[in-house]
Amino acid sequence: xxxxxxxxxxxxxxxxxxxxxxxxxxxxxxxxxxxxxxxxxxxxxxxxxxxxxxxxxxxxxxxxxxxxxxxxxxxxxxxxxxxxxxxxxxxxxxxxxxxxxxxxxxxxxxxxxxxxxxxxxxxxxxxxxxxxxxxxxxxxxxxxxxxxxxxxxxxxx
Numbered sequence: 001x002x003x004x005x006x007x008x009x010x011x012x013x014x015x016x017x018x019x020x021x022x023x024x025x026x027x028x029x030x031x032x033x034x035x036x037x038x039x040x041x042x043x044x045x046x047x048x049x050x051x052x053x054x055x056x057x058x059x060x061x062x063x064x065x066x067x068x069x070x071x072x073x074x075x076x077x078x079x080x081x082x083x084x085x086x087x088x089x090x091x092x093x094x095x096x097x098x099x100x101x102x103x104x105x106x107x108x109x110x111x112x113x114x115x116x117x118x119x120x121x122x123x124x125x126x127x128x129x130x131x132x133x134x135x136x137x138x139x140x141x142x143x144x145x146x147x148x149x150x151x152x153x154x155x156x157x
Contacts, residue, residue, distance in 0.1 A: 012100060019117055020104045027113045035116050038138065039129070042122030046130065049123060057127050063087050065127055073120060083120065091139070092128065094152040096120055106145045114141060121152045128156060 002010065026034040049055045053072055057065045063085070070083030081098030099105075105115040118141070125136040140153035 016101060016104045019101065020107060023104075023108060023115065023117045024111060024113060027108075027111075027116075032114070035114065035138065038116050038122050038125070039136070041117055042124075042126030043130075045119055045123045046126040057131050060131070062092075062128060062131060065131060066092065066124055069120075069124055069127060080120070085124070090156040092124065092154050092156070094120060094124070094150070096150045096152065098148050099150060102143070102145060102148055102150075105143045105150070109143060109145075115143065116141075118150075118152065120150075121154060125154050128154075132156060 023034075026037060030037075046055075049069075049072070050057075053076065055068065055072065060068070066085040066087070070085060073080050073083050079100045080096050082095065084095045086093045099120075101118070105118075108115045116138075121138065121141070125138075128134070129136055134156045136154045137157050138153075139155050140151065142151040144150070
C-alpha cells in the first residue's frame with residue numbers, strides 16, 4: 001500500500017500526464033491554432049480558482065490581483081517556488097521558478113509543441129481580461145529547463 005506522500009506524488013504524476021495528453025492532443029488536432037484555446041482554458045481555470053479558493057478579483061488593482069494569483073500558486077498550491085509579475089503599460093511579464101509542470105513543458109517542447117496550457121499565464125490573462133474588459137495576446141513563452149525557470153509575457157490588446 002502506498003504511503004500518503006507516494007499517493008501525492010502519484011497524483012501529481014497523473015495530473016501532469018493528463019495535462020500533457022490534452023495539450024498534445026489539441027496540438028495534434030489543430031497545430032498552432034490550438035493557441036487560440038488559451039482564452040477559453042484560462043476562463044475555465046479562473047472560474048475554478050474563484051470557486052475553490054475564493055479568489056476575488058473585483059475591486060482589485062491589476063497588480064494586486066496578479067500578486068494574489070501568484071501567492072496562491074506558491075503558498076497555497078505549492079506548484080512553484082517563485083511567481084513574480086510586472087505590469088508595464090499593456091504588457092505583463094512573469095517570472096516563474098520551480099514549477100511542478102516543468103517536465104511536462106520540456107516533453108512538449110521536445111515534441112515540437114509550444115506549451116500553451118500554462119495555468120499561470122492562462123489564469124492571469126483571464127483575470128486581466130475579466131477585470132479590464134480587454135483581450136490578451138501571448139507575446140513570449142520562454143522555458144529554461146536547466147534553470148527551472150519560465151519567462152512568460154502577454155499583452156492587453
